[in-house]
Amino acid sequence: xxxxxxxxxxxxxxxxxxxxxxxxxxxxxxxxxxxxxxxxxxxxxxxxxxxxxxxxxxxxxxxxxxxxxxxxxxxxxxxxxxxxxxxxxxxxxxxxxxxxxxxxxxxxxxxxxxxxxxxxxxxxxxxxxxxxxxxxxxxxxxxxxxxxxxxxxxxxxxxxxxxxxxxxxxxxxxxxxxxxxxxxxxxxxxxxxxxxxxxxxxxxxxxxxxxxxxxxxxxxxxxxxxxxxxxxxxxxxxxxxxxxxxxxxxxxxxxxxxxxxxxxxxxxxxxxxxxxxxxxxxxxxxxxxxxxxxxxxxxxxxxxxxxxxxxxxxxxxxxxxxxxxxxxxxxxxxxxxxxxxxxxxxxxxxxxxxxxxxxxxxxxxxxxxxxxxxxxxxxxxxxx
Amino acid sequence: xxxxxxxxxxxxxxxxxxxxxxxxxxxxxxxxxxxxxxxxxxxxxxxxxxxxxxxxxxxxxxxxxxxxxxxxxxxxxxxxxxxxxxxxxxxxxxxxxxxxxxxxxxxxxxxxxxxxxxxxxxxxxxxxxxxxxxxxxxxxxxxxxxxxxxxxxxxxxxxxxxxxxxxxxxxxxxxxxxxxxxxxxxxxxxxxxxxxxxxxxxxxxxxxxxxxxxxxxxxxxxxxxxxxxxxxxxxxxxxxxxxxxxxxxxxxxxxxxxxxxxxxxxxxxxxxxxxxxxxxxxxxxxxxxxxxxxxxxxxxxxxxxxxxxxxxxxxxxxxxxxxxxxxxxxxxxxxxxxxxxxxxxxxxxxxxxxxxxxxxxxxxxxxxxxxxxxxxxxxxxxxxxxxxxxxxxxxxxxxxxxxxxxxxxxxxxxxx
Numbered sequence: 001x002x003x004x005x006x007x008x009x010x011x012x013x014x015x016x017x018x019x020x021x022x023x024x025x026x027x028x029x030x031x032x033x034x035x036x037x038x039x040x041x042x043x044x045x046x047x048x049x050x051x052x053x054x055x056x057x058x059x060x061x062x063x064x065x066x067x068x069x070x071x072x073x074x075x076x077x078x079x080x081x082x083x084x085x086x087x088x089x090x091x092x093x094x095x096x097x098x099x100x101x102x103x104x105x106x107x108x109x110x111x112x113x114x115x116x117x118x119x120x121x122x123x124x125x126x127x128x129x130x131x132x133x134x135x136x137x138x139x140x141x142x143x144x145x146x147x148x149x150x151x152x153x154x155x156x157x158x159x160x161x162x163x164x165x166x167x168x169x170x171x172x173x174x175x176x177x178x179x180x181x182x183x184x185x186x187x188x189x190x191x192x193x194x195x196x197x198x199x200x201x202x203x204x205x206x207x208x209x210x211x212x213x214x215x216x217x218x219x220x221x222x223x224x225x226x227x228x229x230x231x232x233x234x235x236x237x238x239x240x241x242x243x244x245x246x247x248x249x250x251x252x253x254x255x256x257x258x259x260x261x262x263x264x265x266x267x268x269x270x271x272x273x274x275x276x277x278x279x280x281x282x283x284x285x286x287x288x289x290x291x292x293x294x295x296x297x298x299x300x301x302x303x304x305x306x307x308x309x310x311x312x313x314x315x316x317x318x319x320x321x322x323x324x325x326x327x328x329x330x331x332x333x334x335x336x337x338x339x340x341x342x343x344x345x346x347x348x349x350x351x352x353x354x355x356x357x358x359x360x361x362x363x364x365x366x367x368x369x370x371x372x373x374x375x376x377x378x379x380x381x382x383x384x
Numbered sequence: 385x386x387x388x389x390x391x392x393x394x395x396x397x398x399x400x401x402x403x404x405x406x407x408x409x410x411x412x413x414x415x416x417x418x419x420x421x422x423x424x425x426x427x428x429x430x431x432x433x434x435x436x437x438x439x440x441x442x443x444x445x446x447x448x449x450x451x452x453x454x455x456x457x458x459x460x461x462x463x464x465x466x467x468x469x470x471x472x473x474x475x476x477x478x479x480x481x482x483x484x485x486x487x488x489x490x491x492x493x494x495x496x497x498x499x500x501x502x503x504x505x506x507x508x509x510x511x512x513x514x515x516x517x518x519x520x521x522x523x524x525x526x527x528x529x530x531x532x533x534x535x536x537x538x539x540x541x542x543x544x545x546x547x548x549x550x551x552x553x554x555x556x557x558x559x560x561x562x563x564x565x566x567x568x569x570x571x572x573x574x575x576x577x578x579x580x581x582x583x584x585x586x587x588x589x590x591x592x593x594x595x596x597x598x599x600x601x602x603x604x605x606x607x608x609x610x611x612x613x614x615x616x617x618x619x620x621x622x623x624x625x626x627x628x629x630x631x632x633x634x635x636x637x638x639x640x641x642x643x644x645x646x647x648x649x650x651x652x653x654x655x656x657x658x659x660x661x662x663x664x665x666x667x668x669x670x671x672x673x674x675x676x677x678x679x680x681x682x683x684x685x686x687x688x689x690x691x692x693x694x695x696x697x698x699x700x701x702x703x704x705x706x707x708x709x710x711x712x713x714x715x716x717x718x719x720x721x722x723x724x725x726x727x728x729x730x731x732x733x734x735x736x737x738x739x740x741x742x743x744x745x746x747x748x749x750x751x752x753x754x755x756x757x758x759x760x761x762x763x764x765x766x767x768x769x770x771x772x773x774x775x776x777x778x779x780x781x782x783x784x785x786x787x788x789x790x791x792x793x794x795x796x797x798x799x800x
Contacts, residue, residue: 142765
């Protein structure tokens with residue numbers, strides 16, 4: 001393995017404070033095998049005691065060449081692959097890809113399919129946020145919320161399983177609509193879920209929101225300003241916690257989102273606590289959207305007229321959706337053949353991870369863990 | 385020889401004071417065995433209680449309700465490959481867990497489980513306990529340094545800083561309690577552990593309620609500091625799993641690692657014993673002065689027996705709820721046997737001579753058990769402090785309050 005110091009050599013890092021002691025900096029290799037880097041992220045830290053002077057992320061340990069694979073598959077065949085990027089929010093990935101190709105083909109999914117898509121995507125946002133909350137709390141040392149969130153996430157996965165047979169990598173949507181009609185009792189299941197989850201979210205909040213230690217560990221930790229967020233391209237809850245009201249569901253509406261009423265929660269300080277609060281409120285907003293969608297779901301076909309062999313006209317399209325972690329964009333180029341000429345994914349985790357160095361400089365080692373947790377990265381998506 | 389052995393039986397003092405080596409060794413073996421069993425029980429209880437806090441079942445496979453899990457773990461740890469990293473300082477690496485273990489077991493010499501149930505009674509008992517228990521910092525530093533690795537080094541530096549700074553607040557809280565022992569006619573206090581409990585008996589009040597809320601505050605400070613002292617959640621930074629993998633014992637495995645764990649749990653019981661002795665009346669039963677008379681004495685002396693009978697009933701309810709499948713036959717029988725043993729102990733505790741001798745130990749252990757449960761509860765509830773916040777709490781909050789309480793107590797002691 002390369003000497004970790006070489007990774008840091010190009011960065012402008014401060015030197016340890018030598019006022020009182022003749023100290024040396026400590027270079028620590030955090031990951032790729034580490035309990036709190038959410039997979040195989042490797043962070044090289046330059047420390048002055050416990051203070052972080054600078055960081056460098058080394059990524060690529062989970063690189064599978066998803067974008068290259070796309071060039072050798074037909075449009076339909078590539079669809080399941082996108083689920084493997086952000087595997088905790090597979091439904092969102094599928095939605096983004098399907099809508100991008102639909103845009104290229106110039107077809108539109110029927111209204112019923114759009115509603116089903118919204119319900120499942122929002123359920124998935126909830127599942128993703130629950131997983132985030134559990135692991136984030138565990139990183140900060142609170143063990144118990146993890147089990148509570150996993151218990152409730154299970155109900156969402158059960159709905160997915162009943163709908164399409166898979167729990168994690170669902171492949172729920174097809175280009176042009178949905179493959180499957182909702183199963184018998186789908187609406188009741190979702191409504192039951194909507195009724196039992198709000199008290200559970202209160203339960204998580206009871207454990208954390210006003211907990212002194214939790215507040216001390218997250219307030220003013222990993223602060224990032226709105227200007228920095230914009231400069232780095234940070235999106236999603238991280239951006240919203242810095243006070244920018246930017247949500248693609250409202251800004252560039254897609255699927256059936258224009259028909260629903262919901263709010264965009266924002267924070268003010270851009271610290272870890274605000275990001276926590278934004279995500280907690282987003283969970284409640286998701287429930288609101290799902291309730292509206294389930295109550296107003298129209299009858300009708302679930303698949304648009306799409307040719308069996310897809311040959312989109314020559315051209316390119318960029319389509320982005322609001323994934324649980326931020327803006328998930330697909331840039332698809334067609335050369336008129338059955339296979340895409342190029343698929344470029346703009347993954348939110350990858351872009352958000354850039355902010356790590358800005359957020360942790362000058363803070364302590366423990367904050368690095370808190371910040372990695374609060375960025376909510378999934379390495380499958382970072383490395384692709 | 386026989387005379388030497390029997391001569392102690394008539395004496396009303398600890399074997400250490402009586403100078404009887406035979407009984408001292410017996411007491412040492414009993415205490416060592418008892419603490420080891422308590423650690424095993426604590427291990428099981430922690431996993432079980434924590435699991436139920438977290439809507440899990442915890443260990444269920446090894447023995448009925450996982451009762452044999454700690455034994456299975458011990459066997460696993462003993463048979464594991466013993467790894468010493470190539471770059472480690474072998475001797476220091478080897479001796480570090482032993483230092484921690486010895487430091488945490490040595491303090492049991494002066495813990496009074498009853499007026500005569502202690503290995504010995506030193507006139508500097510509490511000082512001895514604090515001094516010896518703080519030796520374990522040495523083991524932590526040595527373990528971190530000898531591992532020759534970054535994470536253990538940071539972990540050991542964190543824990544030495546933490547243990548030392550919390551010791552000061554802890555010491556101040558202890559001094560408050562010791563001051564309270566001198567509030568008698570002669571005006572002389574004591575550092576002896578047995579003497580401290582006897583002082584509470586004479587003053588007819590647990591020091592927890594003395595000069596309310598002063599006694600309570602000093603107790604609370606001690607209760608917080610002792611969690612930090614033993615590196616348990618929410619002050620478990622030295623072994624912060626999510627940050628430093630396992631802190632100072634990252635490089636340890638197998639037997640050596642289990643010695644660290646044994647040391648940690650032993651130390652937990654030891655500091656809880658200090659808290660019980662100093663503030664909760666040690667071996668004294670609840671309400672020794674208000675609920676007096678023979679009837680009350682009888683009622684309280686029956687409680688130990690009923691406790692064990694209750695545990696036996698719980699075990700038998702468990703037997704009833706076991707699955708009826710033949711696969712669980714041995715487990716069900718085992719649980720029934722366990723229940724029977726508990727019941728037998730319960731009945732044994734009703735026999736008058738046993739009852740009178742065992743009472744003190746029972747109340748002491750019951751009070752310590754409450755603390756043990758609190759440790760688990762903390763772990764399930766709280767996130768972890770950050771290092772600078774931990775230091776802030778120790779130096780800027782606990783220490784000033786402890787000194788303030790000490791001064792006010794001293795003034796009150798003189799005035800009243």
